[in-house]
Amino acid sequence: MIIRVRTNLGMERLTISDEITLVQLYEIISKKMQLDLKYVAIENEKHVLFKESQKSVKLSELGFENGSIVYLKPKLIDREKIEREKLEKEIEEKEHEEENKWKFGGLEVEPNFEITKSTTEEEILELEKEWDLEQEKQNKRSLYDRLKEGKIKIPYHIQKRQQNLGKHSLSMAVIDWLEETKPKISHQEKGHCIGVEFDHQSGNVFHTFLRNSNYDIPRVGYLFGSVNSDDSVTVDFIYEPPQKVLSESQRVSIIENEEELDLMIKISEFLGLKPVGWIVGHKPRKSKRKLLKAWQIIQASRVQARFGHHAVTIVACPRKSGKAQFEAYQVSDQTVQLILQKSVRLSSRGYTLDFFESVIVEKEKKLAAGSYFFMITIPIIIHKSFLKNNFFVENRGPWNRGDLSVYLMTNKEKSWEEKLSDPHLLLFLAKMEIFSMRTDFPKLCNQIKTKEKIASGFTVLLENF
Secondary structure (H helix, E strand, O other): OEEEEEEOOEEEEEEOOOOOEHHHHHHHHHHHHOOOHHHEEEEOOOOOEOOHHHOOOEOHHHOOOOOOEEEEEEOOOOHHHHHHHHHHHHHHHHHHHHHHHOOOOOOOOOOOOOOOOOOOHHHHHHHHHHHHHHHHHHHHOOHHHHHHOOOOOOOHHHHHHHOOOOOOOOOHHHHHHHHHOOOEEOOOOOOOOOOEEEEHHHHHHHHHHHHHOOOOOOEEEEEEEEEOOOOOEEEEEEEOOOEEEEOOOOEEEEOOOHHHHHHHHHHHHHOOOEEEEEEEEOOOOOOOOOOOOHHHHHHHHHHHHHHOOOOEEEEEEEOOOOOEEEEEEEEOHHHHHHHHOOOEOOOOOOOEEEEEEEEEEOOEEEEEEEHHHOEEEEOEEEEOOOOOOOOOOOOOOOOOOHHHHHHHHHOOOOOHHHHHOOHHHHHHHHHOOOOOOOOHHHHHHHHHHOOOOOOHHHHHHHHOO
16 A cells, blocks of 8 residues: 655655554655654654554554555754763763773773882882872862863753853852762672682682781782682682782782783683682781771772672681681772772771761761771682692792792602692793793693693603703
8 A cells, every 4th residue: 555654845655565563664764764763753644643552553453544644743852851861971981981991901990109129118108198198189179170170070950050150150059969979888788799719728828928927927919710600709729919018007018010910810811710809818806896907998999990890808817726717808889989089098097998078977977987888798618729739929939940840849749730730830930931821821721721631742841841
């Protein structure tokens, strides 16, 4: 049959089947007349809009016959709504880009201090103080300037009320909105990780360092393992980066050795693993309450921002009996957001986080909040990894090529599969360039992962090392 389509430009005739549905007619009109139906209303002969429920109904059942007319009329366009949606979409895309910057392998999580082995404790404290002062200075700048530069993002409908005011004026709507959106510090009941399976041998090796130092030297490390389908995390080994202990506060500053860390990441990927968090070991707590210190909360937030929301924090400290005790935590999404927004002072000490601007804590405006607001306890159980921990742990002392000879002689009765299933040894082999990262490591790590017999090419080279 023929359907006549009436527009403000004239009449168009379309030959169609009476068996098609109304939505198919819409598609034909859109294609034939090159119209975006988002901005066009379609009415029947009585100038009544078709209902949403009629779209899947056949034309013959809707009373269409040969010569029927439909009218196309432009919809009233809410230009302000379109502009608002466009602006909100741009903001969302920008936020998505910002979010992706914190993924592992992207930019460093702020602050990006250059801390080396030669950096003294006083210099680190001075760097933190300078960073705090800079952020405080930024926060004291006029709200108008910060709004203009996009430092503060406000909704479009609030922004519109600001446009007609003078350069240094703020509408009450903006002021009210800023008050309403002050962070309300609250405790998050559940984390993104439902539980941790922690390799017992890795934990013991890490705890040995603490015990040998009589718990006077705190220690940190990155956890490597996998995120399971049920949102639990399995930890298979610990990598200990270069680090510096600040004796006065018993804090640990990680000296980022990107080259070494990249090697460890690549090796873990060849083994089917990835970074899943960090571990910190320290002397027994004086308080009975199991709380993370401010610096541990800040570091945990950076780790979750960098490695993903499943990343966990494990705390190692001894019981009264001297045996190792491991506890698992996450920090809340709000905590990570506050760290990324640079709202927290790096000079925070003890068990409280200090803020540059007031936040709402238990219905009161405060400049600090206790660490228990930011912590989520995660269940932890012990498991046995397919990897071993017999080689000398990195960054506890200098490595040299003779360490490999000592290791091979000490473990000569063990099979090559067992001897090479050690991530610390694999990192040593990569750093000493004994095997090629491009050609040898993928094959070697696959044999370790699948528990295949190690190829003779690897063993012959090591036997004659």
